[in-house]
Amino acid sequence: MTPLFQELILLCLAAFAAGFIDAIVGGGGLLQTPATLLILPHYPVATIFGTVKIPSLAGTSIAAFKYAKQIRLNYKVLIACVIAAFCASLMGAYSVSKLNNDLIKPIILVVLILVAAYTYFNKQFGIHQQKEHSPAKQVFLAGLFGLIIGFYDGLIGPGTGSFLILVFIAVLGFDFVGASAHAKIVNMATNLAALIYFTSTGHVLFQYAIPMAIFNIIGSYFGAKLALLKGNKFVRIFFLIVIFGTILRFAYDVLK
Template sequence: MNQEIILLCLAAFGAGFIDAIVGGGGLLQTPATFLILPQYPVATLLGTVKIPSLAGTTIAAVKYAKQVKFNYKVLIACTLSAFIASFSGAFLVSKINNTQIKPIILVVLVAVALYTYFNKQFGVQQHKQQTITKQVALAAVFGLIIGFYDGLIGPGTGSFLILVFIAALGFDFLGASAHAKIVNMGTNLAALLYFAYSGHILLQFAIPMAVFNIAGSFLGAKLALLKGNKFVRIFFLIVVFGTILRFAYDVFLKA
């Protein structure tokens, strides 16, 4: 038990650090939890990791809120739609074969990585090209899509949110990351409510993991704010590449 908690807490710290900067901490925390606690059902492990994820994301969001100006109309529209969709995705996760969706996501991720790498100005500066009405509408639509994805599959949600805030809504990397944290709080909370209602949470593991996820998130958010957009852009590319490897393994190698 003690060894399991130590390993889980280390994974949670790393996940919190990554999540606070560009999202994608679930790529570390979720597989690690599955590996360390193979004796528990998948739904129980998914429910358990939602507590540290929510805790760490909340701390990062508070840290960003002190230095980044939020667009509250866009934020509310995206968060509300993502919350509803994430709850629906969590409900349907046991009824839909998500392996058919993963090849499509893999292609999208490769395209995102290539575009971000070759477009050096992508997300370095803020570019507002739409009216606030159009931004709110786009935020609500993408909130539904990504929220549902988070509840159904999960890994890379933070990175997809950042991409939407930059490419569709015209934010820079730092602003996109800050807004993504709030939306991700909503998706995590929605999924957590469903898993808690259905009794799929192991508090003896979730609570210490949450403490370490918070510590990692605090450090990650502080570093992102200190280093700025170019650092976040590089970190974004690294995490997207890691996400690509994960999905490529699932699509081509995993039985």
Template sequence: MLQELILLCLAAFAAGFIDAIVGGGGLLQTPATLLILPHYPVASIFGTVKIPSLFGTSVAAFKYAKQVKFNYKVLIACVIAAFCASLLGAYSVSMINNAVIKPVILIVLILVAIYTYFNKQFGIHQHKEHSVKKQVLLAAFFGLIIGFYDGLIGPGTGSFLILVFIAVLGFDFIHASAHAKVVNIATNLAAIIYFSSTGHILYQYAIPMAIFNIIGSYFGAKLALLKGNKFVRIFFLIVIFGTILRFAWDVLVNKI
């Protein structure tokens, strides 16, 4: 058990670090936990990794909040929608076939990577001609979609949130990351409420992982704020590429 715990904590640290910068920490943490604890049900793994994700994301959000100004109307709309949708997604885990969803996500990710690479202005603040009402409605709409995805599948949620805040609402990478962290707190919390109510959280692993995820998140957020948008853009591309490889493996090799 000690060896398993050490490996899980290392994975949680790395996931927290990545997640604080551009999201996508679950792409490392979830499969690593599945590999290290193969004798537990998948639902228990999903529930367990939500605990370190919640705490790590909370630390990153607090770190960003001290230096980034939030758009609270947009944020609140997205948080409420994402929270409710994440609960529904967690409930739907056993009813929807991931094999149908993942190929679609894979195609979207490839398009995102191509667009981000060739559009050098992507992630630099761009004014969008949206009224406040339209901004709030768009935030709520995408909060529903991504929140449901997080409850259902999970990995990559932070990156999808950042993408929406940049491409749809015109935020820069730093502000998008900050807002995404707060929304991700809501989706993680919703999933934890469901999984804990069904007894699918392994607290003996979740608590130590949470501590290391917090440490990783602290340093990740600090580095992102220090280096700025250019650094975060490069990191975003790296994580998106890793996400593509992960989903391609699931779709083409594992056929999950």
């Protein structure tokens, strides 16, 4: 078995698991990106980020399509968030080589710990829609947080889906399944924007990215199907598991 084939097997397994997780609660990049960095250590970080954007975009697109067929979408909120996130993701991708990501990770770690605690102790979080915003305010908040999270996705990436779900629940008042559906479409936009930049600068390894995309799609299909079948309670539990894993990952990066 050649080294290339061994790398492909490991990368495709990671992509399948990432697609499955990402379709349910986001955060698949927390598995896929570190795994790719570990399996392909001899490539620049920007090249790894560019490569994993293709399977991420492919899997997220499949999940978004499946959700969109069964979930009623708020198009005004969605469009505002998509446009803002797309533009910000382009800026974030451009900034990858300009900023020190290690400065951002401790802040994200603290936020994640607070989110995990709030979600665990607030049993109604993500079960019922609780926010009473005017349509205009809802659109404004969607655009604002689209800018913030879109920039993060272009700059760092992993965990973007989970952060988007958090915003749609905690800020905009969606339930877990509705938040997942909207987050997938926004995440498509951020992945596409970053991919446009990375491709234009030659930071994509297509020999790895295409097979990974196929397996990410398969994982995403089954993940979205399971989330729609099981409903909010299941997604809430899965969300807590992924958030806990995210905390461990960021804690390792910060404390090592």
